[in-house]
Amino acid sequence: MAANKVVLLDCHFSMFGMRARIALAEKGVDYEYREQNLFDKSALLLEMNPVHKKIPVLVHNGKPVCESMNIVEYIDEVWKNNNSSSLLPSDPYQRSQARFWADFVDQKVRLFIYYLFIAPILCRKRMWLKKGEEQEAAKKELLDALKLLEGELGNKRYFGGDSFGFADVALVPFYTWFYAYENLGNFSIEEHCPKLIEWGKRCVQKESVSKSLSDPHKTYEFIVGLRKKFGIE
Amino acid sequence: MADEVVLLDTFFSMFGMRARLALAEKGIEYEYKEENLGDKSPVLLEMNPVHKKIPVLIHNGKPVCESLIIVQYIDEVWKDNNSPSLLPSDPYQKAQARFWADFVDKKLYDAGRRLCTTKGDELETAKKDFIEVLKLLEAELGEKSYFGGENFGFGDVALITYSNWFYSYETCGNFSVEEHCPKLMEWVKRCMEKESVSKSLADPKKIYDSILVFKKKHGFE
Numbered sequence: 001m002a003a004n005k006v007v008l009l010d011c012h013f014s015m016f017g018m019r020a021r022i023a024l025a026e027k028g029v030d031y032e033y034r035e036q037n038l039f040d041k042s043a044l045l046l047e048m049n050p051v052h053k054k055i056p057v058l059v060h061n062g063k064p065v066c067e068s069m070n071i072v073e074y075i076d077e078v079w080k081n082n083n084s085s086s087l088l089p090s091d092p093y094q095r096s097q098a099r100f101w102a103d104f105v106d107q108k109v110r111l112f113i114y115y116l117f118i119a120p121i122l123c124r125k126r127m128w129l130k131k132g133e134e135q136e137a138a139k140k141e142l143l144d145a146l147k148l149l150e151g152e153l154g155n156k157r158y159f160g161g162d163s164f165g166f167a168d169v170a171l172v173p174f175y176t177w178f179y180a181y182e183n184l185g186n187f188s189i190e191e192h193c194p195k196l197i198e199w200g201k202r203c204v205q206k207e208s209v210s211k212s213l214s215d216p217h218k219t220y221e222f223i224v225g226l227r228k229k230f231g232i233e
Numbered sequence: 234m235a236d237e238v239v240l241l242d243t244f245f246s247m248f249g250m251r252a253r254l255a256l257a258e259k260g261i262e263y264e265y266k267e268e269n270l271g272d273k274s275p276v277l278l279e280m281n282p283v284h285k286k287i288p289v290l291i292h293n294g295k296p297v298c299e300s301l302i303i304v305q306y307i308d309e310v311w312k313d314n315n316s317p318s319l320l321p322s323d324p325y326q327k328a329q330a331r332f333w334a335d336f337v338d339k340k341l342y343d344a345g346r347r348l349c350t351t352k353g354d355e356l357e358t359a360k361k362d363f364i365e366v367l368k369l370l371e372a373e374l375g376e377k378s379y380f381g382g383e384n385f386g387f388g389d390v391a392l393i394t395y396s397n398w399f400y401s402y403e404t405c406g407n408f409s410v411e412e413h414c415p416k417l418m419e420w421v422k423r424c425m426e427k428e429s430v431s432k433s434l435a436d437p438k439k440i441y442d443s444i445l446v447f448k449k450k451h452g453f454e
Contacts, residue, residue: 051336051369065328067335077324092309096297103299104283148283 006031015173025208102170175200179216238263248300250394257429334391400437
């Protein structure tokens with residue numbers, strides 16, 4: 001039997017890439033990590049993801065799997081006999097709930113991106129808007145989404161219940177970007193969503209998570225650099 | 234204990250049709266409840282408080298939301314019914330099926346919406362985008378009978394429910410899908426021969442009428 005060859009095309013600071021890394025770490029899968037330059041995409045990336053040309057891409061024995069939560073589900077299924085519990089529960093109803101909340105995170109991702117990158121540009125361009133108006137609206141929407149997630153978490157240890165699961169994987173990479181949002185937006189997420197911050201700290205205690213997430217301070221510097229590139233501040 | 238299955242839906246929704254189609258594939262009896270999206274029912278707001286959208290599948294009182302999640306749920310719960318699974322058992326094939334269903338949602342819906350609500354240059358761009366997406370899907374279909382291969386599957390469910398909207402898109406954009414994507418239209422006809430499909434899809438002309446009403450209401454003439 002041929003050895004499993006697993007390659008991950010990724011970018012260190014990508015929240016989507018982190019999801020794939022966490023899933024691979026949870027299952028203890030050996031893989032080759034290949035950092036991609038999204039401003040100069042490699043021939044391999046374009047070949048493996050011709051449709052979207054995005055990372056992450058998991059290449060398993062030469063065959064590509066694209067879209068981060070799709071990758072997570074694939075990893076959970078292929079390596080299901082490894083010494084770790086499934087990320088997705090076995091009960092169909094619980095599975096549907098896990099998928100729903102992971103999808104909710106994805107639907108709201110645009111808010112995070114909008115807040116950090118689009119709103120500041122719009123503020124600058126639309127001179128008739130009071131300074132910061134777009135930013136404030138985006139910040140409110142973002143906090144509303146986080147509060148909803150905190151409500152769903154309730155008193156559970158994880159979104160998955162007692163075990164770290166699919167929806168936790170979907171959301172935890174955003175935790176590493178919180179520091180950047182707070183600094184750039186001058187607000188405290190902990191103040192609005194203390195239980196969510198507790199959950200984040202609990203997740204980061206897991207080795208699979210801590211070794212897969214980028215450092216929050218370095219992430220902040222990366223985002224500042226990226227914003228400068230787009231002409232913000 | 235008998236299963237109680239209720240579907241909150243609207244007749245013209247391509248998302249609702251996916252749920253109907255999956256239920257029909259599995260031969261599940263259910264109660265269909267038509268929702269008025271301009272005046273949402275308390276049940277809908279209670280069962281989908283997060284998005285307040287249809288479709289919502291309510292199985293023994295518990296809600297499942299988001300059309301593709303509903304289809305996967307139906308496929309898993311009623312997996313022993315006399316019909317093949319919509320999702321393949323092989324993890325790689327499953328990942329591919331999910332990828333293309335996700336692609337349909339990311340690209341086709343938005344282009345279609347723009348086709349129905351824009352004019353002039355914006356409309357031309359929407360038409361171009363829409364046709365490009367369909368061509369990519371046609372290429373993915375290739376020589377297969379279905380996106381799922383020999384059997385009608387998850388990717389087919391995701392896309393076929395847009396086919397009864399083609400008439401509306403074509404009329405708004407003044408173009409023909411068949412002219413640009415003949416193989417895709419062959420696939421549509423093949424799918425429509427399945428009873429589960431033909432009974433789950435709405436009449437294309439009725440969909441167009443409801444779009445005209447919507448356009449008038451929201452000033453998109």
